Amino acid sequence: MQVVGLTTQQEVYVASKERKFRINEMLKIVDESLGTPLGEVVETQAYNRYIPLSIDKGFVDKGVIASLQSIGYNISEDEINIAKVRLLKEAPYPIKTGSNVVSPEFSEVKSLLVKERPEDGLVLGVIKGTEEMGQEMDEELKDIAPLFEDEEVIPQIGVPFNFKVKAMHQYPHIGIIGGSGSGKSFGMRVILEELMKLRVPTIVFDPHFEMDFSTKFEKLADKYANDFSNDFEVYQIGQTVGVNFSDLSTKDLSDLLAAASSLSDSMINAVQSLHHKRDSLLSFKGRLEDLQKAQELGRKRLERDVKSGAVEGDLKEEYQMYLELLDAYGNLPPSSVSGLIWRLNRLEREGLFSHSIDQIEVGIKERKLVVIQGPIWLLQVFATYVLGTLYRKRRDYKDAQYRQQEVDYFPPFVIATDEAHNFAPKGYDAPANKVIKEIAQEGRKYGTFLILATQRPTLLDETVTAQLNTKFVFRTVRASDIETIKQETDLTAEEAKRLPYLRSGDTFVSSAIFGRTLAVRIRASKTESPHTENPFEELNNHSEAEDDKLYQAIVNSLPIDSNDMMSKLEEINDRLDVVLERNILADKLDDLAEKGKIVARKSIFGKIYEEIE
Amino acid sequence: MKMLLTEDLKFLLKDCNDKLKEKYENQSNLGKKDLRRLISKMAEFISLNRMKKVEIDKLIKGRPIIGVDGSVNKQGKVYPHYIELLQALAKSTDRSQSGIVRHDIFSPMIEKDKQNILKKVSIANNKVDEDSKVYAQEVAGKIRSSLLASLEVLVAYDSILKWNPSLIMMDGSLARYKIQAEEEWEELVELALKREVLIVGVIEEIGTHDLSLALGDDLPNKMVDMYDRELMFGLLEIGEMMLFADPKDQLKKAFVRSSRDPGVIGIDLLKEQSSVIKDVASLVYSLTPEAGRGIPIWLDIVDEEVRISNKMMEMIIDNYLDPTLKQRLFHSKRADRVY
Numbered sequence: 001m002q003v004v005g006l007t008t009q010q011e012v013y014v015a016s017k018e019r020k021f022r023i024n025e026m027l028k029i030v031d032e033s034l035g036t037p038l039g040e041v042v043e044t045q046a047y048n049r050y051i052p053l054s055i056d057k058g059f060v061d062k063g064v065i066a067s068l069q070s071i072g073y074n075i076s077e078d079e080i081n082i083a084k085v086r087l088l089k090e091a092p093y094p095i096k097t098g099s100n101v102v103s104p105e106f107s108e109v110k111s112l113l114v115k116e117r118p119e120d121g122l123v124l125g126v127i128k129g130t131e132e133m134g135q136e137m138d139e140e141l142k143d144i145a146p147l148f149e150d151e152e153v154i155p156q157i158g159v160p161f162n163f164k165v166k167a168m169h170q171y172p173h174i175g176i177i178g179g180s181g182s183g184k185s186f187g188m189r190v191i192l193e194e195l196m197k198l199r200v201p202t203i204v205f206d207p208h209f210e211m212d213f214s215t216k217f218e219k220l221a222d223k224y225a226n227d228f229s230n231d232f233e234v235y236q237i238g239q240t241v242g243v244n245f246s247d248l249s250t251k252d253l254s255d256l257l258a259a260a261s262s263l264s265d266s267m268i269n270a271v272q273s274l275h276h277k278r279d280s281l282l283s284f285k286g287r288l289e290d291l292q293k294a295q296e297l298g299r300k301r302l303e304r305d306v307k308s309g310a311v312e313g314d315l316k317e318e319y320q321m322y323l324e325l326l327d328a329y330g331n332l333p334p335s336s337v338s339g340l341i342w343r344l345n346r347l348e349r350e351g352l353f354s355h356s357i358d359q360i361e362v363g364i365k366e367r368k369l370v371v372i373q374g375p376i377w378l379l380q381v382f383a384t385y386v387l388g389t390l391y392r393k394r395r396d397y398k399d400a401q402y403r404q405q406e407v408d409y410f411p412p413f414v415i416a417t418d419e420a421h422n423f424a425p426k427g428y429d430a431p432a433n434k435v436i437k438e439i440a441q442e443g444r445k446y447g448t449f450l451i452l453a454t455q456r457p458t459l460l461d462e463t464v465t466a467q468l469n470t471k472f473v474f475r476t477v478r479a480s481d482i483e484t485i486k487q488e489t490d491l492t493a494e495e496a497k498r499l500p501y502l503r504s505g506d507t508f509v510s511s512a513i514f515g516r517t518l519a520v521r522i523r524a525s526k527t528e529s530p531h532t533e534n535p536f537e538e539l540n541n542h543s544e545a546e547d548d549k550l551y552q553a554i555v556n557s558l559p560i561d562s563n564d565m566m567s568k569l570e571e572i573n574d575r576l577d578v579v580l581e582r583n584i585l586a587d588k589l590d591d592l593a594e595k596g597k598i599v600a601r602k603s604i605f606g607k608i609y610e611e612i613e
Numbered sequence: 614m615k616m617l618l619t620e621d622l623k624f625l626l627k628d629c630n631d632k633l634k635e636k637y638e639n640q641s642n643l644g645k646k647d648l649r650r651l652i653s654k655m656a657e658f659i660s661l662n663r664m665k666k667v668e669i670d671k672l673i674k675g676r677p678i679i680g681v682d683g684s685v686n687k688q689g690k691v692y693p694h695y696i697e698l699l700q701a702l703a704k705s706t707d708r709s710q711s712g713i714v715r716h717d718i719f720s721p722m723i724e725k726d727k728q729n730i731l732k733k734v735s736i737a738n739n740k741v742d743e744d745s746k747v748y749a750q751e752v753a754g755k756i757r758s759s760l761l762a763s764l765e766v767l768v769a770y771d772s773i774l775k776w777n778p779s780l781i782m783m784d785g786s787l788a789r790y791k792i793q794a795e796e797e798w799e800e801l802v803e804l805a806l807k808r809e810v811l812i813v814g815v816i817e818e819i820g821t822h823d824l825s826l827a828l829g830d831d832l833p834n835k836m837v838d839m840y841d842r843e844l845m846f847g848l849l850e851i852g853e854m855m856l857f858a859d860p861k862d863q864l865k866k867a868f869v870r871s872s873r874d875p876g877v878i879g880i881d882l883l884k885e886q887s888s889v890i891k892d893v894a895s896l897v898y899s900l901t902p903e904a905g906r907g908i909p910i911w912l913d914i915v916d917e918e919v920r921i922s923n924k925m926m927e928m929i930i931d932n933y934l935d936p937t938l939k940q941r942l943f944h945s946k947r948a949d950r951v952y
């Protein structure tokens with residue numbers, strides 16, 4: 001390997017006849033006068049001096065190349081490999097052309113690639129282009145990050161990528177960016193597994209219901225597996241967790257109602273006047289419904305009936321209460337009131353108000369990873385509420401600590417979410433915007449860190465984006481997103497050019513912690529999402545199961561004569577949890593026969609269904 | 614640089630064009646068919662096929678093929694102030710073998726070469742009359758050519774000893790080696806025949822007029838002094854060979870149209886090996902890119918490797934010649950011209 005052509009202080013070209021270059025691999029340039037600088041391969045090319053030669057002297061056709069091969073000469077071996085190499089540090093003057101180039105030893109680059117011991121950091125994958133150094137590594141770095149390629153788990157060959165989580169104290173927050181299918185969720189899973197390994201308290205908002213860690217990744221050998229069952233909890237909004245209505249501020253409440261369906265100005269106005277501090281769901285909902293009733297009856301009728309004595313006793317009291325409500329809120333449009341009731345009911349039906357966030361708090365205090373699942377519309381507001389509450393607790397604890405007051409311990413924690421552009425969108429105000437922005441800007445002070453994944457970095461609030469000190473950039477095709485990435489990371493033009501072609505699971509890590517961009521392949525996860533079943537396979541599996549159920553129900557009644565089904569129908573229906581009619585049963589039997597599970601024998605009188613011998 | 618296109622110049626060019634046109638396009642000339650008929654008295658037309666792997670294997674029997682080519686680089690321009698670096702290469706298709714290279718240097722400024730030139734000039738000039746006097750520059754050119762030819766023959770010879778090839782492809786006519794490097798050539802032929810090594814010369818620029826000489830008065834007046842390349846232009850189909858019946862100078866000769874280019878290349882073989890000329894021609898044809906200029910790619914590859922670029926030549930001279938000497942003896946003032 002040799003430096004060829006024009007060189008600069010930042011870049012050189014290296015050529016080799018024998019050796020192919022790997023993108024991102026490190027090379028050492030033996031220019032002693034510059035202290036043998038290190039560089040990274042940023043572009044690779046192969047060049048055949050005889051094939052382009054044909055461009056001006058005539059195209060070399062395939063037949064000729066084959067004939068040449070027949071006489072023993074393979075023209076493709078005349079290829080010269082060329083790598084564009086960027087120096088890690090700018091040299092004081094250009095590299096000498098002709099300088100020898102060698103692969104560095106691991107010890108020469110260790111400090112650049114390894115910032116933390118594996119047991120203290122997040123072991124997320126393998127640094128690409130380090131394959132050649134893998135053998136010389138310290139033992140503790142070996143065999144800790146197997147990869148998943150072409151549906152198979154393969155051993156780690158290069159240097160592991162170990163994210164120094166402690167450095168987040170200085171360089172907080174992580175962004176995970178990439179198009180659909182690029183490996184964000186997979187990468188997030190691996191990050192979360194590692195956070196559990198370190199027992200970092202974490203809240204995960206999971207709009208896709210995919211973050212469960214109880215299923216071991218099937219293809220992974222047991223020696224790499226981990227049992228996370230005691231390290232995480234999964235809660236669903238409305239099923240296991242919810243909001244304590246009386247904790248809600250008026251703002252929280254309007255956000256919640258708006259999440260159910262957007263609110264008009266007059267509705268917001270109505271919430272502001274109708275919601276009282278310490279209201280319970282009962283008191284608030286009662287007030288709304290009473291007001292609605294009062295508006296339906298109308299002030300005139302109420303006053304008349306009360307005056308005329310047409311209503312007495314309880315009813316009279318009720319009417320009087322209605323009148324008071326009308327005095328207080330009568331100017332609110334009835335349509336707004338009924339709109340609020342409709343929204344409140346929707347939330348209530350979701351079970352949102354039947355639970356609390358107590359378990360979440362317990363989980364965090366136990367240093368667990370708490371996954372909160374729910375539909376995105378609900379998750380957004382719920383997150384606002386949860387984050388507001390927990391962040392406040394942590395802040396209060398820290399502030400009290402600064403003031404040297406005794407308070408209950410509340411641990412630092414990490415917040416992770418997919419679809420982050422929904423939580424903190426650019427350009428308009430979403431419920432969670434404020435709290436996420438606040439954590440982005442001053443979470444570092446309180447030990448609260450964000451991990452935000454999004455397909456659309458362009459739609460994410462800029463102040464939040466700017467605070468993400470580490471970004472994992474996966475495959476991205478959309479030009480506007482690539483533009484945003486170029487502005488928000490230190491990815492070079494060559495790297496940005498490669499973004500559309502990255503494989504799923506390959507990522508550029510642009511991090512203030514490493515001071516430069518690393519190309520990384522995310523390791524095989526230890527667990528897998530419980531529902532990675534292909535939807536089409538799911539369809540087939542489902543009907544298989546149905547067929548099987550039916551078969552079990554009829555097998556003991558075989559043979560069945562098509563002329564005399566009624567006699568068997570009852571016993572079959574007894575065995576099934578549905579009731580089949582005669583002709584439906586006939587259809588199903590034909591279907592089973594078609595699939596070869598039973599035999600339909602034709603006789604002069606009709607069909608007889610029989611068991612297969 | 615601006616070309617001054619004067620009326621005069623325009624006239625000269627037009628006139629030249631008209632004269633050429635009259636000679637080559639005017640169909641008082643023979644048509645293609647008639648010309649082929651005439652030629653068929655002394656030569657045979659044969660169509661070649663591109664060879665399949667099995668056919669190639671049968672011909673070469675697992676032995677390598679060698680390509681031989683030479684190159685000359687010149688530093689300085691005007692006699693006698695120049696130096697020439699000659700190089701010949703024999704390259705095997707067996708990639709594990711590095712090429713056999715021989716070098717030589719020629720310069721009229723070197724005493725030995727100078728004496729050689731002077732001797733030849735005086736011999737020639739003693740024999741001939743005044744108006745065909747030979748000049749030292751010409752003689753120098755011939756000496757250099759023959760030095761190069763012997764270098765090429767020598768590397769071919771070496772390659773037989775070293776690699777036992779099935780075939781040696783030389784860049785240029787075998788006749789040239791026979792004339793310009795007689796002694797070495799005889800030895801090469803002897804060894805090649807003994808070891809059963811085929812030798813083929815591939816000629817890109819055909820400079821003979823064998824056809825018009827042989828056809829003589831059968832040709833229309835205007836065609837009698839035409840060169841072979843002119844007569845052959847467009848005469849053959851792609852992949853067609855025209856094989857001369859009688860070996861001349863102990864060599865069996867043929868013209869082949871080996872690419873889409875309407876011109877032909879020449880090949881020649883030792884008379885003793887002429888029985889396989891069709892196979893050898895087919896091999897040459899198979900190795901020639903259809904859209905190329907007719908030369909087998911293997912010779913292009915050898916050529917590319919042997920050619921020392923002028924830039925490199927300059928560097929070599931810089932490294933080994935004293936700069937003041939270089940400036941004094943070989944520096945061409947023209948190189949300083951700014952165009």
Ligand SMILES: Nc1ncnc2c1ncn2[C@@H]1O[C@H](COP(=O)(O)OP(=O)(O)OP(=O)(O)O)[C@@H](O)[C@H]1O
Nearest residue numbers: 148179180181182183184185186187504505522523
């Ligand atoms: N590190 C990896 N190693 C091997 N395969 C991977 C890796 N990351 C992702 N993949 C493959 O790519 C598929 C898609 O990845 P993933 O679900 O993480 O995409 P995504 O970026 O979250 O997409 P979306 O935005 O649509 O949710 C995975 O199911 C897996 O097969």
Ligand SMILES: [Mg+2]
Nearest residue numbers: 184185186418
């Ligand atoms: Mg995903």
